[in-house]
Amino acid sequence: MPQLLLKDYASLIKLTETFIPPFPIMESNPENMIDDLINALLREPNVPSDVEIPSDYNAKRSLLRALLNIRAPKPLNDEIVEKIDSLLQWELNEKGTVDVVKLESVVSRAPANPFSQSGKFILWQGDITRLNADAIVNAANKQMLGCFQPLHACIDNAIHSAAGPQLRGDCELIMSSQGELEEMGNAKITRAYNLPSHYVLHTVGPIVPKGTTLTNQKRDELASCYISCLQLANEIEDIKTIAFCAISTGVFGFPKTEAAHIAVKTVNQWLLDHPNRIEKIIFNVFSKEDYNEYLNVFTQ
Known part of the structure; x- marks a missing residue:
């Protein structure tokens, strides 16, 4: 069975229906x-x-x-x-929501950077589950069902935990209908439920085991993750802002320096090829080390 396209599963997971959360003030503590x-x-x-x-x-x-x-x-x-x-x-x-519209672009930190679309770029360190971007990107595995390891410190676990069990339910509906694992570099989209974003883009990044050589195939697969997410977001008119995590650089082991270069260059080229479509791209990082990797890309 081939990989499902958006048109094949959007109605299955009621993608266009607005999730209306309950009032957050609880009767009991x-x-x-x-x-x-x-x-x-x-x-x-x-x-x-x-x-x-x-x-x-x-x-x-x-x-x-x-x-x-x-x-x-x-x-x-x-x-x-x-x-x-x-x-x-x-x-x-x-914990509070972070308004991406109020975040400064990388131009304020690196005005002479070589990227033509950098006025749309934001580099932000923090918890991606607080960002109110229209869509956030989740680094998923091929099963696309979230992380089943209790309290695991991966972004997949963090996003599913903050969104609620409906997110895993939607992913299961998609994957059951697809009938096969998600291919490397592909992406799917769901609603975001209890996150401040509206959508979650789930993509499967390449794995680079420790001690192995980084190949051009792995580089291309990582670039494909960014392109797949952008292409999928492009099909949904109300997605204007996207927050990317540092795909594959955690437990998947992709070298962080090269991953940052691939991320920025790939997104910059896509925006250049699709003008006036996406208004802001947030490169979200969790650690200061990751922040500096991206900052180096913009300041070199």
């Missing part, structure tokens, strides 16, 4: 809601039987995240979903 959710999830089949519920708030919240991380993409009853949504909206309200 967050800990009571977390207790209710943990107890509900522990009653589900195939949950480890030896789980002990901690007394500390942060440990309880971590347990809830872990239980959702390992949970297979299957329906939850409406009451549980509403409680999860309410909790995630409350947490988003607590």
Whole structure:
């Protein structure tokens, strides 16, 4: 079965329907809601039987995240979903949303940079799940179902955890319909649910095992991730701002210096070829080391 195109799955996941989150202020305090959710999830089949519920708030919240991380993409009853949504909206309200329109372009830091589209570029260090870009990019694996390792420190886990279980549900609908793993360099799009963005672009980047040589094929596959995301976003008129994570540079092991060069050059060329389409591109990084890698690209 061939890889699905947007037209093949958009209606399946109700992509054009606006997600309306519940009001973030909860009737009870967050800990009571977390207790209710943990107890509900522990009653589900195939949950480890030896789980002990901690007394500390942060440990309880971590347990809830872990239980959702390992949970297979299957329906939850409406009451549980509403409680999860309410909790995630409350947490988003607590940590705050970052307005990408107010972020400075890289031109302010590197006015003499060689990229013709740099007026549209933003380099920002922080949590991508706080950005209100129209779409954010998730570095997924070939299964495209999110990270099932509890509390794993990858962006796939972070995005799914902040969006809520509906995100995994949509991914499962797409992948079940496709009937095969996602190809390297391809992308799919879903709604973003409890994230401040509207959409999530999921792309599968190349893996460069430690100690192996970086090949031109891997370079081309990484460039394809950026192009696939941009082409997919181009099909949705209301996507004007996109936040890219540093695809493949985490556990996938792609060398960070070259990854940053490929990211910026590829996006710059696509914008040059598609003028007046995308207004802002945010290169989102998590660490200061990653920030400096991108800054070097703009200042060399």
